[in-house]
Amino acid sequence: MTKHSRQKPVVLAVSSGGGHWVQMQHLAPAFDGTEVHYATTDSTAADRVRDGHVHTYPDANKDTPLRLALCALRLAWIVLRLRPDVVISTGAAGGFLAIRVARLIGARTMFIDSIANARSLSISARLSLDVADRVLSQWPAVADLSGAEYRGAII
């Protein structure tokens, strides 16, 4: 399927479980009218999604290298199969990994750092600065210090 045959953009929204996922749900109104797919680490997340498809991937961080590799493979599979027009993540590590793969297929990519990072960017956000089209912090002072953009916040 080529992108030109699509009537509306395909969005892949990637977030770990817990707070990253809750923040993605707060941002979900921005996906209205698109074909949205969620990728997350918590298989019970589908309970709360009214509109959209839910894919799961293994949770991992830099201290769990084997799981991180599995996480990268699973996300690569999801990205390459869906061929989304846009990949958006609210973190954590999985979001960065998905964005890296998404760049290979020419998708537009945005990393929105968790509002929990009130003093400095997360590692995943910092890594995304070199890869993603846009990296947003939800704190103006963090954006000023880091090269990310501040464009608002969830709360």
Next chain:
Amino acid sequence: MIFATVGTQLPFRRMLHALDDWAGSNPGVPVLAQTGDGQCAFHHMETVEHLGQREFRQRFKAAKLIVAHAGMGTILSAAELGKPIVLMPRRSEFGEHRNDHQLDTAQEMMRLSNVTVANDAEALHETLDWYARYAFEVEMMPIQPDGAKLEPLLDVIRTFVWGGHEEQQQVSSNNAARSL
């Protein structure tokens, strides 16, 4: 009556033991805790290692007070449902998290009217005693998301998703349709 959660990723026994101790001296107050940690026994409160999202939300709604680590998911849920919440930030020096970002989160979220921060067991006990004096009947309104902050963020994402530029955001969906 009290629902406690420390998320599902890392154990947080310092908070759970402090809560269990308090529950021991307040046997009339039912406490349920999601511990994310099957290895540790508690004597004065009911525990569950992990709840699915649907049941988590039911328990959350049914509670009168939330006690939690300073995780944003829990803080946002408490704001949305208008639940008073006591936060104990995880500390890296006790091996409770990889870094101290929960201290920053707690510091910033104290501005929400439903949030109290307790940095240690003593502060947690004092806060719980205060709520107990009011029989946990403390009126809270849901905290509305700050539209002045949320709307611009949604606009940026909406525009990005449709491949337009921000100055065109009002017509971004039309532009996207035309470019297909």
